[in-house]
Amino acid sequence: MKAPKYFICILLSVVPFLTIGQKNNAVIIKNLDVIQTSTPGVSNFWLEMGVNTYGYPMLMPVIVIKGSSSGSTLGLTAGIHGNELNGIPIIHELLENIDFKKLKGTIIAIPGLNVFSIQVDERRFIDEEDLNRNFPGKKNGNRSQQYVSKINELILPSFDFMIDMHTASFGRINTMYARADLKNDTLKLLAKLQQPDIILNSIGASTANGAVSSPRTMRAEAVLKGIPCITVEYGNPQVFQKELTERGLKGIMNTLNALEMYGNNKHKELVDKATYCKKSYWIYMNEGGFLEVPVELNQRIQKGDKIGIVKDAFGNILNEYLAPEDGIVIGKSTNPSNMSGGRIIHLGIMY
Ligand SMILES: [Zn+2]
Incomplete structure (x- = not known):
């Protein structure tokens, strides 16, 4: 016991x-x-x-x-x-x-x-x-x-x-x-x-x-x-x-x-x-809206390529963003809903 x-x-x-x-x-x-x-x-x-x-x-x-x-x-x-x-x-x-x-x-x-x-x-x-x-x-x-x-x-x-x-x-x-x-x-x-x-x-x-x-x-x-x-x-x-x-x-x-x-x-x-980059920066939105990012990770892009399309709630295109220079997509936004200042892509600039 x-x-x-x-x-x-x-x-x-x-x-x-x-x-x-x-x-x-x-x-x-x-x-x-x-x-x-x-x-x-x-x-x-x-x-x-x-x-x-x-x-x-x-x-x-x-x-x-x-x-x-x-x-x-x-x-x-x-x-x-x-x-x-x-x-x-x-x-x-x-x-x-x-x-x-x-x-x-x-x-x-x-x-x-x-x-x-x-x-x-x-x-x-x-x-x-x-x-x-x-x-x-x-x-x-x-x-x-x-x-x-x-x-x-x-x-x-x-x-x-x-x-x-x-x-x-x-x-x-x-x-x-x-x-x-x-x-x-x-x-x-x-x-x-x-x-x-x-x-x-x-x-x-x-x-x-x-x-x-x-x-x-x-x-x-x-x-x-x-x-x-x-x-x-x-x-x-x-x-x-x-x-x-x-x-x-x-x-x-x-x-x-x-x-x-x-x-x-x-x-x-x-x-x-690896692709070597000397610097990188994010590109941000100037307006609020619904964002589509038509580029992929690791994609090499050229100055002027389309990197973001912003529409308003009614489906009107408010803005289309173009790459400011040649580079590679290090990261990108996946969140369509953005206020002004929302991120579009993280662009790497090659040597
Ligand atoms: Zn972290």
């Missing part, structure tokens, strides 16, 4: 921990120091990123793949924008395809940086701020600034190289393209290894001509810290796209190969089919 009672007591004491920990064997941590002493293999962690209203820690998933021998640390970060999810299945596929016994060094993969916004299908953080425009953040700042500060201090310094995984945002679609400062040979190589459709020259400091005192992207912050980092845009928002997952995984494997962390230098045989 005593045994079942005893068993129930044990079960009740364990159950609360099962909800977070046991299924994925994840340990709650306050920083990534534990990686130094962890054994080779895959370890899952929940990193404390602040405290919610009810006094519980906000937990970020961190996957560490530690190799059997020493080498570089590659950081893979997905979902700093909460509606940009394609990086997550790339990380999951990597887990299925990599053998840690053959890995030199460590991969730290974060399948969801913006833990709050991913669960509510939002791009921005809880205070409507864009985390990726707020680096380095502030330790005693507002909500997004404190969260960014934790990413900046707890996560980025662990990386030797970094790939930040994005997609288009709501109402738009993207090619697979990489953003990197192409004056830097390491960054150019990292971009090329992803075998994207387009490689776009971009320094990643979003404001004030890259002045280091102004808020900037996570990529710019990493590069300022001396960590080579590129951004890769993998297609479309709020979906898992199989084709892009496969292409993304190949890119990560190429990267591990080139960093001498995995495989045998096969990256040297890669065929570079």
Whole structure:
């Protein structure tokens, strides 16, 4: 008679921990120091990123793949924008395809940086701020600034190289393209290894001509810290796209190969089919209306080609937009309903 009672007591004491920990064997941590002493293999962690209203820690998933021998640390970060999810299945596929016994060094993969916004299908953080425009953040700042500060201090310094995984945002679609400062040979190589459709020259400091005192992207912050980092845009928002997952995984494997962390230098045989762009910009609507975009992703267009047709509610054509110069379609609007200022296409200008 005593045994079942005893068993129930044990079960009740364990159950609360099962909800977070046991299924994925994840340990709650306050920083990534534990990686130094962890054994080779895959370890899952929940990193404390602040405290919610009810006094519980906000937990970020961190996957560490530690190799059997020493080498570089590659950081893979997905979902700093909460509606940009394609990086997550790339990380999951990597887990299925990599053998840690053959890995030199460590991969730290974060399948969801913006833990709050991913669960509510939002791009921005809880205070409507864009985390990726707020680096380095502030330790005693507002909500997004404190969260960014934790990413900046707890996560980025662990990386030797970094790939930040994005997609288009709501109402738009993207090619697979990489953003990197192409004056830097390491960054150019990292971009090329992803075998994207387009490689776009971009320094990643979003404001004030890259002045280091102004808020900037996570990529710019990493590069300022001396960590080579590129951004890769993998297609479309709020979906898992199989084709892009496969292409993304190949890119990560190429990267591990080139960093001498995995495989045998096969990256040297890669065929570079990417279109290189020296700059890019969005073209916006001057009026409100219903937009049709008669060009496709990756389409090369010439100055004067029709890129947008805007109609009013009665079906009258209000305006037809023409390409202002030759270029390639990096991204485009998929949302017909637009007020003035609505986006039409993201035009890349080739070298
Ligand atoms: Zn993004």
